[in-house]
Amino acid sequence: MVLCLAEEESMNFSRRTVLGGAMAGIGGVAATSLLAACGSSDDAKDTGNATGDVTFGSNYSDNVPKTAMANVISGYANGKNVKVNTVDHNSFQENINRYLQGNPDDVFCWFAGYRMQFFAKQGLARDISDVWAEVGGNFSEALKAASTGEDGKQYFLPFYNYPWGVFYRKSVWQQKGYTPPKTLDEFKTLCEKMKTDGLIPVAFADKDGWPAMGTFDYLNMRINGYQFHVDLMAGKQAWTDAKLKTVFDTWRGLLPYHQPGANGRTWQEAAQSLLNKQSGMYVSGTFVGEQFSGADLADLDFFAFPEINSEFGQDSVEAPIDGFMVAAKPKNAAGAKELMKYLATGPAELAYLKNNPTNVAANKTADTSGYSALQKKSAELISGAKHISQFLDRDTRPDFASQVMIPALQTFINKPDDVDGLLKSIEAQKKTIFTP
Structure with missing residues (x-):
C-alpha cells in the first residue's frame, strides 16, 4: 500500500x-x-x-x-x-x-x-x-x-x-440525577436545570457548515414528518411554507441553551466541551466518539432526539x-x-x-459479538426506525446544500430573528437551482 x-x-x-x-x-x-x-x-x-x-x-x-x-x-x-x-x-x-x-x-x-x-x-x-x-x-x-x-x-x-442522537456523559448525568428527555418540553426543562448546575446545556459548532444541518433535520422531521423533509430536500416543497417557519421558530427558542459562537467552532472542539464535562449534551453523529478514548469512551451514551409532534413521534432517525x-x-x-x-x-x-x-x-x-455498548445501541436505534434519513447535505443536491444551506444556517445562528427573510432567500435560490 x-x-x-x-x-x-x-x-x-x-x-x-x-x-x-x-x-x-x-x-x-x-x-x-x-x-x-x-x-x-x-x-x-x-x-x-x-x-x-x-x-x-x-x-x-x-x-x-x-x-x-x-x-x-x-x-x-x-x-x-x-x-x-x-x-x-x-x-x-x-x-x-x-x-x-x-x-x-x-x-x-x-x-x-x-x-x-x-x-x-x-x-x-x-x-x-x-x-x-x-x-x-x-x-x-x-x-x-x-x-x-x-x-x-x-x-x-x-x-x-x-445514527445521530443527543450525546452525553453517563457519569455527569448520574452525578446530577439527569434522565433522558422524551419530549421537547422535557428537553427544555433539562436544559434549564443544566444551566443552574453551571453547565452549557448543548455543545454546538458550525464552523465547517454542515454540523448544524443535523439539528435542522431532526427538528423538521419531528415537527413535519419524514415525507415532508424528503420532499423539501428534493425541491418539491416551498421553504416559505409555514411549516418551515415553525421549524426555525422552534430552533430559535432553543438557541439560548446552545454553546455560543458556534460559527467559529469545529465539531471536534464542541466534542471536547462534552469530553471535558463543560457541556451536558451534544447533538451529533456517533463519530463524536472519535474524540473520546478508554474510560471516557465507555462513559459516552446518547438518546434519540426528543419528540415534538406526537403524529410523528421519534419515528425517523438520521443515520448516514x-x-x-x-x-x-x-x-x-x-x-x-x-x-x-x-x-x-x-x-x-x-x-x-x-x-x-x-x-x-x-x-x-459481519460478526457483531465484539460490539461496544454504544455500537449495540446504535444498531438498535437504526433497526427500530420507521424512516432513515441520510443527512441534509446528502439528501439534496450538492450545490443547494453547499451554496445555499450552509450560509443560510450560519446566518440564522448569528441572526435568528429574521426567519421570514431567511426563508424567502432560501426559496428564491432553491427555485434557481432546482428549475431545469
Whole structure:
C-alpha cells in the first residue's frame, strides 16, 4: 500500500474558504489540485487486471478514521498495490464535482442516497451492478435501495452507517440525577436545570457548515414528518411554507441553551466541551466518539432526539451511510472491481470498526459479538426506525446544500430573528437551482 496525500491537505481548507472561492468564480485551480488523484502521475498505468495498481480517493483525513482505513487497505494487500489519496474531509466533499470531472481515482469514498444518485445521473460514476450480483447477499434490501440510482442500477457499495442522537456523559448525568428527555418540553426543562448546575446545556459548532444541518433535520422531521423533509430536500416543497417557519421558530427558542459562537467552532472542539464535562449534551453523529478514548469512551451514551409532534413521534432517525463508488472511467476497472468486492466483506468492515468503533457494519454477516455498548445501541436505534434519513447535505443536491444551506444556517445562528427573510432567500435560490 502506498499513501499519497494531496499537498494542499495540510492547508486545512474549511467549507467556507473553498465555497468562497467557488462562488466567486475563483479557486478552480486550487480545487482541482486539492483533489488531484494519485493516478494523475505517469506511474499510474492502466493495467486492466485485478492484480495491478488501484488508486483510492479517501476523505478519511482525521487521525482515527484515517488509521482505521489504512488498516482496511492493508488487509487487502496480498501482492496488490492500492495507492491511497487522502484529502481533507470537507475539501473532498466541496470539490467532488471537479474531482470526478477531472482525473479521479479508480475507487473513491462517498455517500449513499441522493448524493450518489446525483453523480450517477451525471455519468460520473460506474455502474457496479456486476459487483452487487456477487456480494448483494451481504446487505439488506434497504441498503441496496440506498445504493441504487434512478435507472435501477447499483452505483454504491455501503460500508457502515451511524445514527445521530443527543450525546452525553453517563457519569455527569448520574452525578446530577439527569434522565433522558422524551419530549421537547422535557428537553427544555433539562436544559434549564443544566444551566443552574453551571453547565452549557448543548455543545454546538458550525464552523465547517454542515454540523448544524443535523439539528435542522431532526427538528423538521419531528415537527413535519419524514415525507415532508424528503420532499423539501428534493425541491418539491416551498421553504416559505409555514411549516418551515415553525421549524426555525422552534430552533430559535432553543438557541439560548446552545454553546455560543458556534460559527467559529469545529465539531471536534464542541466534542471536547462534552469530553471535558463543560457541556451536558451534544447533538451529533456517533463519530463524536472519535474524540473520546478508554474510560471516557465507555462513559459516552446518547438518546434519540426528543419528540415534538406526537403524529410523528421519534419515528425517523438520521443515520448516514458511508461507502464507496467507482469512477466512470477507472484506469484499472478490473482492479477496482476486486477492491470493491473486498470492501463488501465482513472482515474488511470489522478491520475498520476495530480502530473506529463508533459506527456499525453495513454487512449483515459481519460478526457483531465484539460490539461496544454504544455500537449495540446504535444498531438498535437504526433497526427500530420507521424512516432513515441520510443527512441534509446528502439528501439534496450538492450545490443547494453547499451554496445555499450552509450560509443560510450560519446566518440564522448569528441572526435568528429574521426567519421570514431567511426563508424567502432560501426559496428564491432553491427555485434557481432546482428549475431545469
